[in-house]
Amino acid sequence: MKIKPLKKIELYGFNNLTKTLSFNMYDICYAKTPEDRANYIQYIDEQYNADRLTEILTNVAKIIGANILNIAKQDYDPQGASVTILVSEEGEFNTNINEEAESPGPSSLGSVAAHLDKSHITVHTYPESHPDDGISTFRADIDVSTCGHISPLKALNYLMQSFDTDIVTIDYKVRGFTRDVNGKKIFIDHKINSIQNYLDVEFRDRYHMIDVNVYQENIFHTKMLLKDFDLDNYLFGISKKxxxxxxxxxxxxxxxxxxxEIFYGRNIIKV
Structure with missing residues (x-):
């Protein structure tokens, strides 16, 4: 079967659409003693310090083809870290938009062409422990915002691979508009039915997934909860035995x- 090439949209000037991906991941564990909880927070702080997060975001920039202009990073006392990377377009402006099919991006670094301007990538981490019942959580919030024809969704597989996570919430929104050569406004430049279509099959099989999408507003939301539950994977400092x-x-x-409670966004009295 011969596949027809996708028709390109000829633009008037540069693509002014802004596409923002918000990726929130949660790691949950049980640490029995105050010492174990303190050690868990220290472990997370070491695993996801500002230098490690900078490496991850730098690779995200490479995947989406961004040119890094500036990096600001900070570790916090007693815990947590933040990294902000300002990126710009790389190469010549492209005045044609490809109507990209929904497909997963790379899980590791590769050669991906992109044209970006006035864009940024940020991450903030939030390790914390429940004061009484031994539950500890780690949350990382990552935002990838781009202007131009490429979608930051292409970095999603790499982010999933970089964070071994129990719960993921993903928000994607296309804002603003650009114009074609006849002056007609274009409010979205690629086809999208679900964020799930940008994930590899191995990730889709590993998680329970729920979509909440507002297609008329170009707002897409997917929640993911890990299917498998092995208690040993959630214990810190002790084991099932x-x-x-x-x-x-x-x-x-x-x-x-x-x-x-995290997945459904509300307090639950009993499980």
């Missing part, structure tokens, strides 16, 4: 409650 059956049941219920 150190716990009685009753302790395992109680800890599992605590962890499930925490995960469901």
């Amino acid at each position: 150190d716990l009685s059956p009753n302790e395992k049941r109680k800890i599992k219920n605590k962890l499930k409650k925490e995960m469901y």
Whole structure:
């Protein structure tokens, strides 16, 4: 079967659409003692310090083809880190838009062409512990905002691979408009039905996923919850063999409650 090439839209000047991807990930664990909870926070701070986050965001910039103008990074006391990268277009302005098909981007670095201007990539981390019941969480918020014809959704697979995460919430919005050569406004320049279509099959199979999309406003939202639950993967400083059956049941219920509350965005009395 012969596939017809997608028709390009001829623009009047540069593509002024702004596309923003907000990627929020959560890691959940149970740390039994105050010492274990402190060690978990220290572990997360070391794993996702400003230097490591800078490396991840620099690779995101390479994937979407951005030219890095400036990097600002900061580790915080007692915990957390932030990185902001200002990026610009690379190469000549492209006055044609490709109506890109929904397809996953690379999971690792490769050669991806892009044309960007007035764009940025940011990350902020939020490690925290419940004061009483042993639950600790780590949240990372990443925003990738681009102007031009490429969508930051192409960096989604790499972000999923970079963060071993239990819960993910993804928001994608196209803002503003650009014009074709006849002056007609264009409010979105690529086809999109769901953020899920930009993820590799291995990620889609690994998570329960829910979409909440407002197509008329070019707003797309996907929530993801890890399917598999092995208690050992959620224990810090101890293992299942150190716990009685009753302790395992109680800890599992605590962890499930925490995960469901984050996933559904509301407090739950019982699981």
